[in-house]
Amino acid sequence: MKYILKHSSGTYQINLSKSLEEFRKLLDEGKDMLTLFTLEGHSVEVVNPNFLDECDISIEQELIPIEQVVQTQSGQQGFLAMEYPFDKNRILDILKEMNLDYDFDSKEALEYFVTEDPETFLILYRNTTYEKGTFKRCVISEKENKITFITNWGFLIDPTKILFALGNKILIFNSSERYKIYFIPAKMNSENYNKYKTIAKLPDSNFS
Secondary structure, X not given: OEEEEEEOOEXXXXXXXXXXXXXXXXXXXXXXXXXXXXXXXXXXXEEOHHHHHHOEEEEEOOOEEHHHOOHHHOOEEEEEEEEEEOOHXXXXXXXXXXXXXXXXXXXXXXXXXXOOOHHHHHHHHHOOOOOOOOEEEEEEEOOOOEEEEEEOOEEEEEOOOOEEEEOOEEEEOOOEOOEEEEEEEOOOOOHHHHHHOOOOOOOOOOOO
């Protein structure tokens, strides 16, 4: 979990794999250190645990439900993620239909990335059509019980109308009860940008 620390000396972040309360306890017991990072992810310094008491602390959500994104966040750089319910039988059928490389005899939970033509996979999975280049990847996860399509990097123009810019094109994403839409803030060179960045060619036209 990423925590944002607003202090009189500046704004920093810390990334924890445990709760903030557990982290504070470890600090008090001298079993951990409080290392500050810039919002871009660069290490700043190790500070006294009392530093936390001087901060306004908030949690940065990686995936923000689109309905929670406020108008003032318009123009932010980032990605959109469309999350669908997990249907294993349907997914396996599509993997076979698209001749994608997968061990169909595997007994392990289905975890798979579709990086070649995820738009076709989405058409087959939910009969929803987008121009090629809209999405960077499709993340299939039986463990998380969901399948997620992540766009290329762009700009959120209007969160209420879900206008999202890729290159010189503005795309319109429609809300639906069949899926959830999330916004992933990602300034260039940020942690989220490095995690979700794309080198795929941007679309030459809008989606149909």
